[in-house]
Amino acid sequence: MVKRFWKLYRSVILCVAICIAVLACSAGYTVGVVSMNNVIAQIDVNIGSIEAYLEKNQNATKLLTEEFKEDYSAKTRTIAMLLSQDSSFITDDRTLEELRVTVNADMISISDHEGNVIASTDPSGAGNSIREEFRSHLTDDVYTDVLFLLDSDTPTIVAASSLDGGNGLVQITFSADSVVSLLQDADWANIAxxxxxxxxxxxxxxxxxxxxxxxxxxxxxxxxxxxxxxxxxxxxxxxxxxxxxxxxxxxxxxxxxxxxxxxxxxxxxxxYHMRNVVVGWIVVGGAVILAVTCLALRMQLLRQDTKNKKK
CATH class of the missing domain: 3.30.450.20 (PAS domain)
Incomplete structure:
Protein backbone atom coordinates (compact mmCIF):
# COMPACT_ATOMS: atom_id res chain seq x y z
CA MET A 1 0.00 0.00 0.00
CA VAL A 2 2.73 2.43 0.99
CA LYS A 3 4.84 1.65 -2.05
CA ARG A 4 1.87 2.02 -4.32
CA PHE A 5 0.85 5.27 -2.65
CA TRP A 6 4.38 6.69 -3.03
CA LYS A 7 4.59 5.55 -6.64
CA LEU A 8 1.31 7.21 -7.57
CA TYR A 9 1.56 10.47 -5.65
CA ARG A 10 5.25 11.13 -5.03
CA SER A 11 5.32 13.92 -7.62
CA VAL A 12 2.49 15.71 -5.79
CA ILE A 13 4.11 15.24 -2.38
CA LEU A 14 7.53 16.36 -3.64
CA CYS A 15 6.04 19.46 -5.26
CA VAL A 16 4.28 20.45 -2.04
CA ALA A 17 7.45 19.83 -0.01
CA ILE A 18 9.58 21.83 -2.44
CA CYS A 19 7.09 24.71 -2.36
CA ILE A 20 7.17 24.74 1.44
CA ALA A 21 11.01 24.67 1.47
CA VAL A 22 11.23 27.50 -1.09
CA LEU A 23 8.69 29.55 0.87
CA ALA A 24 10.58 28.99 4.12
CA CYS A 25 13.94 29.94 2.56
CA SER A 26 12.51 33.03 0.86
CA ALA A 27 10.76 34.20 4.00
CA GLY A 28 13.84 33.49 6.12
CA TYR A 29 16.11 35.44 3.78
CA THR A 30 13.70 38.39 3.48
CA VAL A 31 12.97 38.68 7.20
CA GLY A 32 16.66 38.19 7.99
CA VAL A 33 17.72 41.05 5.70
CA VAL A 34 15.01 43.33 7.09
CA SER A 35 15.97 42.45 10.68
CA MET A 36 19.65 43.15 10.02
CA ASN A 37 18.87 46.49 8.38
CA ASN A 38 16.65 47.46 11.30
CA VAL A 39 19.39 46.62 13.80
CA ILE A 40 22.01 48.59 11.89
CA ALA A 41 19.64 51.54 11.61
CA GLN A 42 19.00 51.45 15.37
CA ILE A 43 22.73 51.21 16.07
CA ASP A 44 23.38 54.24 13.86
CA VAL A 45 20.68 56.18 15.71
CA ASN A 46 22.12 55.28 19.13
CA ILE A 47 25.71 56.04 18.14
CA GLY A 48 24.68 59.28 16.41
CA SER A 49 22.72 60.46 19.46
CA ILE A 50 25.61 59.78 21.83
CA GLU A 51 28.14 61.38 19.49
CA ALA A 52 26.00 64.54 19.25
CA TYR A 53 25.75 64.63 23.04
CA LEU A 54 29.51 64.17 23.47
CA GLU A 55 30.33 66.91 20.97
CA LYS A 56 27.88 69.28 22.62
CA ASN A 57 29.25 68.46 26.07
CA GLN A 58 32.87 68.82 24.96
CA ASN A 59 32.21 72.23 23.39
CA ALA A 60 30.37 73.39 26.50
CA THR A 61 33.19 72.10 28.71
CA LYS A 62 35.77 73.94 26.64
CA LEU A 63 33.87 77.22 26.86
CA LEU A 64 33.33 76.85 30.60
CA THR A 65 36.99 76.00 31.15
CA GLU A 66 38.07 79.13 29.28
CA GLU A 67 35.68 81.27 31.32
CA PHE A 68 36.92 79.81 34.59
CA LYS A 69 40.52 80.27 33.49
CA GLU A 70 39.95 83.95 32.71
CA ASP A 71 38.19 84.46 36.06
CA TYR A 72 40.90 82.83 38.17
CA SER A 73 43.65 84.49 36.15
CA ALA A 74 42.10 87.91 36.82
CA LYS A 75 41.82 87.21 40.56
CA THR A 76 45.40 86.00 40.81
CA ARG A 77 46.78 88.86 38.73
CA THR A 78 44.93 91.38 40.90
CA ILE A 79 46.42 89.92 44.10
CA ALA A 80 49.90 89.93 42.52
CA MET A 81 49.55 93.60 41.57
CA LEU A 82 48.46 94.54 45.10
CA LEU A 83 51.38 92.71 46.66
CA SER A 84 53.80 94.25 44.16
CA GLN A 85 52.61 97.76 45.02
CA ASP A 86 53.06 97.26 48.76
CA SER A 87 55.58 94.60 49.77
CA SER A 88 54.59 94.98 53.43
CA PHE A 89 51.45 92.98 52.66
CA ILE A 90 53.64 89.93 52.13
CA THR A 91 54.77 89.83 55.75
CA ASP A 92 51.39 90.84 57.17
CA ASP A 93 49.51 87.62 57.92
CA ARG A 94 46.26 89.46 58.55
CA THR A 95 46.36 91.24 55.19
CA LEU A 96 47.15 87.99 53.36
CA GLU A 97 44.23 86.30 55.10
CA GLU A 98 41.90 89.15 54.12
CA LEU A 99 43.05 88.87 50.50
CA ARG A 100 42.44 85.10 50.59
CA VAL A 101 38.90 85.59 51.84
CA THR A 102 38.28 88.34 49.27
CA VAL A 103 39.01 86.04 46.32
CA ASN A 104 37.41 83.01 48.05
CA ALA A 105 40.62 80.97 47.89
CA ASP A 106 41.84 78.07 50.02
CA MET A 107 45.41 79.30 50.24
CA ILE A 108 47.74 82.07 49.05
CA SER A 109 51.46 81.36 48.83
CA ILE A 110 54.25 83.76 47.84
CA SER A 111 57.64 82.61 46.58
CA ASP A 112 60.99 84.25 46.00
CA HIS A 113 62.82 84.18 42.67
CA GLU A 114 64.05 80.63 43.43
CA GLY A 115 60.59 79.21 43.99
CA ASN A 116 60.79 78.88 47.76
CA VAL A 117 57.60 79.85 49.63
CA ILE A 118 58.41 82.80 51.91
CA ALA A 119 54.85 83.59 53.03
CA SER A 120 51.56 81.71 53.08
CA THR A 121 48.10 81.89 54.61
CA ASP A 122 48.62 78.24 55.56
CA PRO A 123 51.38 77.95 58.22
CA SER A 124 52.33 74.51 56.89
CA GLY A 125 52.97 76.00 53.45
CA ALA A 126 55.91 78.17 54.52
CA GLY A 127 59.26 76.68 53.57
CA ASN A 128 57.83 74.61 50.75
CA SER A 129 58.16 75.26 47.02
CA ILE A 130 55.61 76.33 44.47
CA ARG A 131 54.36 73.80 41.95
CA GLU A 132 56.85 72.46 39.44
CA GLU A 133 54.70 73.59 36.50
CA PHE A 134 55.32 77.25 37.46
CA ARG A 135 59.02 77.13 38.34
CA SER A 136 60.26 77.85 34.82
CA HIS A 137 58.45 81.22 34.94
CA LEU A 138 59.90 82.53 38.22
CA THR A 139 61.82 85.32 36.53
CA ASP A 140 59.22 86.27 33.90
CA ASP A 141 58.23 89.94 34.04
CA VAL A 142 54.61 89.17 33.21
CA TYR A 143 53.18 85.71 33.68
CA THR A 144 49.82 84.28 34.71
CA ASP A 145 48.54 80.75 34.30
CA VAL A 146 45.92 78.40 35.75
CA LEU A 147 46.05 74.64 36.36
CA PHE A 148 42.86 72.58 36.63
CA LEU A 149 43.63 69.58 38.84
CA LEU A 150 40.23 67.90 38.65
CA ASP A 151 41.22 64.23 38.59
CA SER A 152 42.55 64.04 42.13
CA ASP A 153 40.57 62.96 45.20
CA THR A 154 40.26 66.63 46.22
CA PRO A 155 39.86 68.62 42.95
CA THR A 156 41.62 71.98 43.06
CA ILE A 157 42.48 74.90 40.82
CA VAL A 158 45.94 76.42 41.19
CA ALA A 159 46.78 79.79 39.64
CA ALA A 160 50.09 81.66 39.61
CA SER A 161 51.13 85.17 38.58
CA SER A 162 54.50 86.97 38.46
CA LEU A 163 55.35 89.23 41.36
CA ASP A 164 57.13 92.59 41.08
CA GLY A 165 58.62 92.17 37.63
CA GLY A 166 60.03 88.68 37.91
CA ASN A 167 61.03 88.48 41.58
CA GLY A 168 58.89 85.49 42.41
CA LEU A 169 55.36 84.27 42.04
CA VAL A 170 52.02 84.44 43.80
CA GLN A 171 50.38 81.01 43.89
CA ILE A 172 46.71 80.78 44.84
CA THR A 173 44.84 77.52 45.44
CA PHE A 174 41.07 77.40 44.94
CA SER A 175 38.52 74.68 45.65
CA ALA A 176 37.20 73.13 42.43
CA ASP A 177 33.99 71.57 43.73
CA SER A 178 31.70 74.08 42.03
CA VAL A 179 33.70 73.85 38.79
CA VAL A 180 33.44 70.07 38.73
CA SER A 181 29.68 70.18 39.26
CA LEU A 182 29.24 72.64 36.39
CA LEU A 183 31.53 70.79 34.00
CA GLN A 184 29.68 67.56 34.75
CA ASP A 185 26.23 68.94 34.13
CA ALA A 186 24.96 65.49 33.16
CA ASP A 187 25.24 62.09 34.74
CA TRP A 188 27.57 60.33 32.32
CA ALA A 189 26.68 56.95 33.71
CA ASN A 190 23.07 57.35 32.52
CA ILE A 191 23.74 58.56 28.96
CA ALA A 192 23.51 55.10 27.42
CA TYR A 272 17.53 36.79 13.71
CA HIS A 273 14.96 35.89 16.37
CA MET A 274 12.01 37.04 14.24
CA ARG A 275 13.41 35.27 11.18
CA ASN A 276 13.65 32.02 13.12
CA VAL A 277 10.10 32.42 14.40
CA VAL A 278 8.73 33.04 10.89
CA VAL A 279 10.64 30.11 9.39
CA GLY A 280 9.52 27.89 12.26
CA TRP A 281 5.88 28.72 11.72
CA ILE A 282 6.19 28.14 7.97
CA VAL A 283 7.85 24.75 8.51
CA VAL A 284 5.21 23.70 11.05
CA GLY A 285 2.40 24.96 8.82
CA GLY A 286 3.96 23.30 5.81
CA ALA A 287 4.26 20.02 7.68
CA VAL A 288 0.56 20.21 8.56
CA ILE A 289 -0.36 20.99 4.94
CA LEU A 290 1.81 18.11 3.73
CA ALA A 291 0.19 15.73 6.23
CA VAL A 292 -3.31 16.83 5.21
CA THR A 293 -2.38 16.40 1.55
CA CYS A 294 -1.09 12.89 2.18
CA LEU A 295 -4.27 11.96 4.07
CA ALA A 296 -6.47 13.34 1.28
CA LEU A 297 -4.53 11.40 -1.35
CA ARG A 298 -4.69 8.23 0.76
CA MET A 299 -8.45 8.61 1.07
CA GLN A 300 -8.69 9.10 -2.66
CA LEU A 301 -6.65 5.96 -3.21
CA LEU A 302 -8.84 3.97 -0.81
CA ARG A 303 -12.03 5.11 -2.59
CA GLN A 304 -10.54 4.15 -5.91
CA ASP A 305 -9.63 0.67 -4.57
CA THR A 306 -13.15 0.25 -3.18
CA LYS A 307 -14.70 1.07 -6.55
CA ASN A 308 -12.37 -1.36 -8.31
CA LYS A 309 -13.36 -4.16 -5.93
CA LYS A 310 -17.08 -3.59 -6.55
CA LYS A 311 -16.53 -3.89 -10.27
Missing amino acids: SDMPLYSSGTTAILETDTLKYISCTNTDLIGKTTDYGKEQLQRNKGKFNVKDADGKTEMVHYQTSGDYIILATVPYSDI
Missing part, protein backbone atom coordinates in the same frame (compact mmCIF):
# COMPACT_ATOMS: atom_id res chain seq x y z
CA SER A 193 21.07 53.59 29.94
CA ASP A 194 18.07 54.67 27.86
CA MET A 195 19.47 53.22 24.63
CA PRO A 196 19.06 49.44 24.81
CA LEU A 197 19.45 47.26 21.75
CA TYR A 198 16.84 44.48 21.70
CA SER A 199 16.74 42.10 24.66
CA SER A 200 20.45 41.43 25.15
CA GLY A 201 22.24 44.17 23.19
CA THR A 202 24.08 47.09 24.79
CA THR A 203 25.09 50.64 23.99
CA ALA A 204 28.16 51.93 25.81
CA ILE A 205 30.81 54.65 26.05
CA LEU A 206 34.45 53.72 26.67
CA GLU A 207 37.45 55.85 27.56
CA THR A 208 39.90 55.60 24.68
CA ASP A 209 43.01 55.30 26.87
CA THR A 210 41.80 52.86 29.51
CA LEU A 211 38.96 51.15 27.58
CA LYS A 212 36.85 51.38 30.74
CA TYR A 213 33.08 51.68 30.59
CA ILE A 214 31.92 55.12 31.72
CA SER A 215 28.34 54.56 30.55
CA CYS A 216 26.50 51.43 29.50
CA THR A 217 23.04 49.96 29.13
CA ASN A 218 24.27 47.21 31.45
CA THR A 219 25.15 49.33 34.51
CA ASP A 220 27.12 46.44 36.05
CA LEU A 221 29.86 47.08 33.46
CA ILE A 222 30.42 50.74 34.41
CA GLY A 223 33.95 51.20 35.74
CA LYS A 224 35.15 47.87 34.36
CA THR A 225 37.58 47.37 31.47
CA THR A 226 36.13 45.95 28.27
CA ASP A 227 37.18 42.52 27.04
CA TYR A 228 37.80 43.91 23.55
CA GLY A 229 41.43 44.63 22.68
CA LYS A 230 42.76 47.97 21.45
CA GLU A 231 43.66 46.36 18.12
CA GLN A 232 39.95 45.66 17.55
CA LEU A 233 39.04 49.31 18.22
CA GLN A 234 41.96 51.05 16.53
CA ARG A 235 40.08 52.60 13.59
CA ASN A 236 37.79 55.61 13.73
CA LYS A 237 34.80 53.45 12.85
CA GLY A 238 34.33 49.76 12.32
CA LYS A 239 32.63 46.49 13.22
CA PHE A 240 33.61 42.95 14.15
CA ASN A 241 32.13 39.75 15.57
CA VAL A 242 33.00 38.18 18.92
CA LYS A 243 31.73 35.39 21.14
CA ASP A 244 30.46 36.24 24.60
CA ALA A 245 30.92 34.21 27.79
CA ASP A 246 27.93 32.02 26.87
CA GLY A 247 29.36 31.20 23.46
CA LYS A 248 26.88 33.40 21.56
CA THR A 249 28.21 35.38 18.61
CA GLU A 250 27.73 39.14 18.88
CA MET A 251 27.93 41.88 16.28
CA VAL A 252 29.94 44.86 17.55
CA HIS A 253 29.85 48.33 15.98
CA TYR A 254 32.04 51.16 17.29
CA GLN A 255 32.94 54.76 16.51
CA THR A 256 35.46 57.09 18.13
CA SER A 257 34.46 60.56 19.30
CA GLY A 258 37.22 62.65 20.82
CA ASP A 259 38.57 60.85 23.89
CA TYR A 260 35.78 58.28 23.85
CA ILE A 261 34.65 55.20 21.94
CA ILE A 262 30.93 54.65 21.37
CA LEU A 263 30.14 50.95 21.32
CA ALA A 264 27.03 48.98 20.33
CA THR A 265 26.70 45.20 20.62
CA VAL A 266 23.86 42.90 19.57
CA PRO A 267 23.81 39.08 19.68
CA TYR A 268 22.94 37.51 16.34
CA SER A 269 20.34 35.44 18.19
CA ASP A 270 18.47 38.68 18.87
CA ILE A 271 18.89 39.95 15.32
Whole structure:
Protein backbone atom coordinates (compact mmCIF):
# COMPACT_ATOMS: atom_id res chain seq x y z
CA MET A 1 0.00 0.00 0.00
CA VAL A 2 2.73 2.43 0.99
CA LYS A 3 4.84 1.65 -2.05
CA ARG A 4 1.87 2.02 -4.32
CA PHE A 5 0.85 5.27 -2.65
CA TRP A 6 4.38 6.69 -3.03
CA LYS A 7 4.59 5.55 -6.64
CA LEU A 8 1.31 7.21 -7.57
CA TYR A 9 1.56 10.47 -5.65
CA ARG A 10 5.25 11.13 -5.03
CA SER A 11 5.32 13.92 -7.62
CA VAL A 12 2.49 15.71 -5.79
CA ILE A 13 4.11 15.24 -2.38
CA LEU A 14 7.53 16.36 -3.64
CA CYS A 15 6.04 19.46 -5.26
CA VAL A 16 4.28 20.45 -2.04
CA ALA A 17 7.45 19.83 -0.01
CA ILE A 18 9.58 21.83 -2.44
CA CYS A 19 7.09 24.71 -2.36
CA ILE A 20 7.17 24.74 1.44
CA ALA A 21 11.01 24.67 1.47
CA VAL A 22 11.23 27.50 -1.09
CA LEU A 23 8.69 29.55 0.87
CA ALA A 24 10.58 28.99 4.12
CA CYS A 25 13.94 29.94 2.56
CA SER A 26 12.51 33.03 0.86
CA ALA A 27 10.76 34.20 4.00
CA GLY A 28 13.84 33.49 6.12
CA TYR A 29 16.11 35.44 3.78
CA THR A 30 13.70 38.39 3.48
CA VAL A 31 12.97 38.68 7.20
CA GLY A 32 16.66 38.19 7.99
CA VAL A 33 17.72 41.05 5.70
CA VAL A 34 15.01 43.33 7.09
CA SER A 35 15.97 42.45 10.68
CA MET A 36 19.65 43.15 10.02
CA ASN A 37 18.87 46.49 8.38
CA ASN A 38 16.65 47.46 11.30
CA VAL A 39 19.39 46.62 13.80
CA ILE A 40 22.01 48.59 11.89
CA ALA A 41 19.64 51.54 11.61
CA GLN A 42 19.00 51.45 15.37
CA ILE A 43 22.73 51.21 16.07
CA ASP A 44 23.38 54.24 13.86
CA VAL A 45 20.68 56.18 15.71
CA ASN A 46 22.12 55.28 19.13
CA ILE A 47 25.71 56.04 18.14
CA GLY A 48 24.68 59.28 16.41
CA SER A 49 22.72 60.46 19.46
CA ILE A 50 25.61 59.78 21.83
CA GLU A 51 28.14 61.38 19.49
CA ALA A 52 26.00 64.54 19.25
CA TYR A 53 25.75 64.63 23.04
CA LEU A 54 29.51 64.17 23.47
CA GLU A 55 30.33 66.91 20.97
CA LYS A 56 27.88 69.28 22.62
CA ASN A 57 29.25 68.46 26.07
CA GLN A 58 32.87 68.82 24.96
CA ASN A 59 32.21 72.23 23.39
CA ALA A 60 30.37 73.39 26.50
CA THR A 61 33.19 72.10 28.71
CA LYS A 62 35.77 73.94 26.64
CA LEU A 63 33.87 77.22 26.86
CA LEU A 64 33.33 76.85 30.60
CA THR A 65 36.99 76.00 31.15
CA GLU A 66 38.07 79.13 29.28
CA GLU A 67 35.68 81.27 31.32
CA PHE A 68 36.92 79.81 34.59
CA LYS A 69 40.52 80.27 33.49
CA GLU A 70 39.95 83.95 32.71
CA ASP A 71 38.19 84.46 36.06
CA TYR A 72 40.90 82.83 38.17
CA SER A 73 43.65 84.49 36.15
CA ALA A 74 42.10 87.91 36.82
CA LYS A 75 41.82 87.21 40.56
CA THR A 76 45.40 86.00 40.81
CA ARG A 77 46.78 88.86 38.73
CA THR A 78 44.93 91.38 40.90
CA ILE A 79 46.42 89.92 44.10
CA ALA A 80 49.90 89.93 42.52
CA MET A 81 49.55 93.60 41.57
CA LEU A 82 48.46 94.54 45.10
CA LEU A 83 51.38 92.71 46.66
CA SER A 84 53.80 94.25 44.16
CA GLN A 85 52.61 97.76 45.02
CA ASP A 86 53.06 97.26 48.76
CA SER A 87 55.58 94.60 49.77
CA SER A 88 54.59 94.98 53.43
CA PHE A 89 51.45 92.98 52.66
CA ILE A 90 53.64 89.93 52.13
CA THR A 91 54.77 89.83 55.75
CA ASP A 92 51.39 90.84 57.17
CA ASP A 93 49.51 87.62 57.92
CA ARG A 94 46.26 89.46 58.55
CA THR A 95 46.36 91.24 55.19
CA LEU A 96 47.15 87.99 53.36
CA GLU A 97 44.23 86.30 55.10
CA GLU A 98 41.90 89.15 54.12
CA LEU A 99 43.05 88.87 50.50
CA ARG A 100 42.44 85.10 50.59
CA VAL A 101 38.90 85.59 51.84
CA THR A 102 38.28 88.34 49.27
CA VAL A 103 39.01 86.04 46.32
CA ASN A 104 37.41 83.01 48.05
CA ALA A 105 40.62 80.97 47.89
CA ASP A 106 41.84 78.07 50.02
CA MET A 107 45.41 79.30 50.24
CA ILE A 108 47.74 82.07 49.05
CA SER A 109 51.46 81.36 48.83
CA ILE A 110 54.25 83.76 47.84
CA SER A 111 57.64 82.61 46.58
CA ASP A 112 60.99 84.25 46.00
CA HIS A 113 62.82 84.18 42.67
CA GLU A 114 64.05 80.63 43.43
CA GLY A 115 60.59 79.21 43.99
CA ASN A 116 60.79 78.88 47.76
CA VAL A 117 57.60 79.85 49.63
CA ILE A 118 58.41 82.80 51.91
CA ALA A 119 54.85 83.59 53.03
CA SER A 120 51.56 81.71 53.08
CA THR A 121 48.10 81.89 54.61
CA ASP A 122 48.62 78.24 55.56
CA PRO A 123 51.38 77.95 58.22
CA SER A 124 52.33 74.51 56.89
CA GLY A 125 52.97 76.00 53.45
CA ALA A 126 55.91 78.17 54.52
CA GLY A 127 59.26 76.68 53.57
CA ASN A 128 57.83 74.61 50.75
CA SER A 129 58.16 75.26 47.02
CA ILE A 130 55.61 76.33 44.47
CA ARG A 131 54.36 73.80 41.95
CA GLU A 132 56.85 72.46 39.44
CA GLU A 133 54.70 73.59 36.50
CA PHE A 134 55.32 77.25 37.46
CA ARG A 135 59.02 77.13 38.34
CA SER A 136 60.26 77.85 34.82
CA HIS A 137 58.45 81.22 34.94
CA LEU A 138 59.90 82.53 38.22
CA THR A 139 61.82 85.32 36.53
CA ASP A 140 59.22 86.27 33.90
CA ASP A 141 58.23 89.94 34.04
CA VAL A 142 54.61 89.17 33.21
CA TYR A 143 53.18 85.71 33.68
CA THR A 144 49.82 84.28 34.71
CA ASP A 145 48.54 80.75 34.30
CA VAL A 146 45.92 78.40 35.75
CA LEU A 147 46.05 74.64 36.36
CA PHE A 148 42.86 72.58 36.63
CA LEU A 149 43.63 69.58 38.84
CA LEU A 150 40.23 67.90 38.65
CA ASP A 151 41.22 64.23 38.59
CA SER A 152 42.55 64.04 42.13
CA ASP A 153 40.57 62.96 45.20
CA THR A 154 40.26 66.63 46.22
CA PRO A 155 39.86 68.62 42.95
CA THR A 156 41.62 71.98 43.06
CA ILE A 157 42.48 74.90 40.82
CA VAL A 158 45.94 76.42 41.19
CA ALA A 159 46.78 79.79 39.64
CA ALA A 160 50.09 81.66 39.61
CA SER A 161 51.13 85.17 38.58
CA SER A 162 54.50 86.97 38.46
CA LEU A 163 55.35 89.23 41.36
CA ASP A 164 57.13 92.59 41.08
CA GLY A 165 58.62 92.17 37.63
CA GLY A 166 60.03 88.68 37.91
CA ASN A 167 61.03 88.48 41.58
CA GLY A 168 58.89 85.49 42.41
CA LEU A 169 55.36 84.27 42.04
CA VAL A 170 52.02 84.44 43.80
CA GLN A 171 50.38 81.01 43.89
CA ILE A 172 46.71 80.78 44.84
CA THR A 173 44.84 77.52 45.44
CA PHE A 174 41.07 77.40 44.94
CA SER A 175 38.52 74.68 45.65
CA ALA A 176 37.20 73.13 42.43
CA ASP A 177 33.99 71.57 43.73
CA SER A 178 31.70 74.08 42.03
CA VAL A 179 33.70 73.85 38.79
CA VAL A 180 33.44 70.07 38.73
CA SER A 181 29.68 70.18 39.26
CA LEU A 182 29.24 72.64 36.39
CA LEU A 183 31.53 70.79 34.00
CA GLN A 184 29.68 67.56 34.75
CA ASP A 185 26.23 68.94 34.13
CA ALA A 186 24.96 65.49 33.16
CA ASP A 187 25.24 62.09 34.74
CA TRP A 188 27.57 60.33 32.32
CA ALA A 189 26.68 56.95 33.71
CA ASN A 190 23.07 57.35 32.52
CA ILE A 191 23.74 58.56 28.96
CA ALA A 192 23.51 55.10 27.42
CA SER A 193 21.07 53.59 29.94
CA ASP A 194 18.07 54.67 27.86
CA MET A 195 19.47 53.22 24.63
CA PRO A 196 19.06 49.44 24.81
CA LEU A 197 19.45 47.26 21.75
CA TYR A 198 16.84 44.48 21.70
CA SER A 199 16.74 42.10 24.66
CA SER A 200 20.45 41.43 25.15
CA GLY A 201 22.24 44.17 23.19
CA THR A 202 24.08 47.09 24.79
CA THR A 203 25.09 50.64 23.99
CA ALA A 204 28.16 51.93 25.81
CA ILE A 205 30.81 54.65 26.05
CA LEU A 206 34.45 53.72 26.67
CA GLU A 207 37.45 55.85 27.56
CA THR A 208 39.90 55.60 24.68
CA ASP A 209 43.01 55.30 26.87
CA THR A 210 41.80 52.86 29.51
CA LEU A 211 38.96 51.15 27.58
CA LYS A 212 36.85 51.38 30.74
CA TYR A 213 33.08 51.68 30.59
CA ILE A 214 31.92 55.12 31.72
CA SER A 215 28.34 54.56 30.55
CA CYS A 216 26.50 51.43 29.50
CA THR A 217 23.04 49.96 29.13
CA ASN A 218 24.27 47.21 31.45
CA THR A 219 25.15 49.33 34.51
CA ASP A 220 27.12 46.44 36.05
CA LEU A 221 29.86 47.08 33.46
CA ILE A 222 30.42 50.74 34.41
CA GLY A 223 33.95 51.20 35.74
CA LYS A 224 35.15 47.87 34.36
CA THR A 225 37.58 47.37 31.47
CA THR A 226 36.13 45.95 28.27
CA ASP A 227 37.18 42.52 27.04
CA TYR A 228 37.80 43.91 23.55
CA GLY A 229 41.43 44.63 22.68
CA LYS A 230 42.76 47.97 21.45
CA GLU A 231 43.66 46.36 18.12
CA GLN A 232 39.95 45.66 17.55
CA LEU A 233 39.04 49.31 18.22
CA GLN A 234 41.96 51.05 16.53
CA ARG A 235 40.08 52.60 13.59
CA ASN A 236 37.79 55.61 13.73
CA LYS A 237 34.80 53.45 12.85
CA GLY A 238 34.33 49.76 12.32
CA LYS A 239 32.63 46.49 13.22
CA PHE A 240 33.61 42.95 14.15
CA ASN A 241 32.13 39.75 15.57
CA VAL A 242 33.00 38.18 18.92
CA LYS A 243 31.73 35.39 21.14
CA ASP A 244 30.46 36.24 24.60
CA ALA A 245 30.92 34.21 27.79
CA ASP A 246 27.93 32.02 26.87
CA GLY A 247 29.36 31.20 23.46
CA LYS A 248 26.88 33.40 21.56
CA THR A 249 28.21 35.38 18.61
CA GLU A 250 27.73 39.14 18.88
CA MET A 251 27.93 41.88 16.28
CA VAL A 252 29.94 44.86 17.55
CA HIS A 253 29.85 48.33 15.98
CA TYR A 254 32.04 51.16 17.29
CA GLN A 255 32.94 54.76 16.51
CA THR A 256 35.46 57.09 18.13
CA SER A 257 34.46 60.56 19.30
CA GLY A 258 37.22 62.65 20.82
CA ASP A 259 38.57 60.85 23.89
CA TYR A 260 35.78 58.28 23.85
CA ILE A 261 34.65 55.20 21.94
CA ILE A 262 30.93 54.65 21.37
CA LEU A 263 30.14 50.95 21.32
CA ALA A 264 27.03 48.98 20.33
CA THR A 265 26.70 45.20 20.62
CA VAL A 266 23.86 42.90 19.57
CA PRO A 267 23.81 39.08 19.68
CA TYR A 268 22.94 37.51 16.34
CA SER A 269 20.34 35.44 18.19
CA ASP A 270 18.47 38.68 18.87
CA ILE A 271 18.89 39.95 15.32
CA TYR A 272 17.53 36.79 13.71
CA HIS A 273 14.96 35.89 16.37
CA MET A 274 12.01 37.04 14.24
CA ARG A 275 13.41 35.27 11.18
CA ASN A 276 13.65 32.02 13.12
CA VAL A 277 10.10 32.42 14.40
CA VAL A 278 8.73 33.04 10.89
CA VAL A 279 10.64 30.11 9.39
CA GLY A 280 9.52 27.89 12.26
CA TRP A 281 5.88 28.72 11.72
CA ILE A 282 6.19 28.14 7.97
CA VAL A 283 7.85 24.75 8.51
CA VAL A 284 5.21 23.70 11.05
CA GLY A 285 2.40 24.96 8.82
CA GLY A 286 3.96 23.30 5.81
CA ALA A 287 4.26 20.02 7.68
CA VAL A 288 0.56 20.21 8.56
CA ILE A 289 -0.36 20.99 4.94
CA LEU A 290 1.81 18.11 3.73
CA ALA A 291 0.19 15.73 6.23
CA VAL A 292 -3.31 16.83 5.21
CA THR A 293 -2.38 16.40 1.55
CA CYS A 294 -1.09 12.89 2.18
CA LEU A 295 -4.27 11.96 4.07
CA ALA A 296 -6.47 13.34 1.28
CA LEU A 297 -4.53 11.40 -1.35
CA ARG A 298 -4.69 8.23 0.76
CA MET A 299 -8.45 8.61 1.07
CA GLN A 300 -8.69 9.10 -2.66
CA LEU A 301 -6.65 5.96 -3.21
CA LEU A 302 -8.84 3.97 -0.81
CA ARG A 303 -12.03 5.11 -2.59
CA GLN A 304 -10.54 4.15 -5.91
CA ASP A 305 -9.63 0.67 -4.57
CA THR A 306 -13.15 0.25 -3.18
CA LYS A 307 -14.70 1.07 -6.55
CA ASN A 308 -12.37 -1.36 -8.31
CA LYS A 309 -13.36 -4.16 -5.93
CA LYS A 310 -17.08 -3.59 -6.55
CA LYS A 311 -16.53 -3.89 -10.27
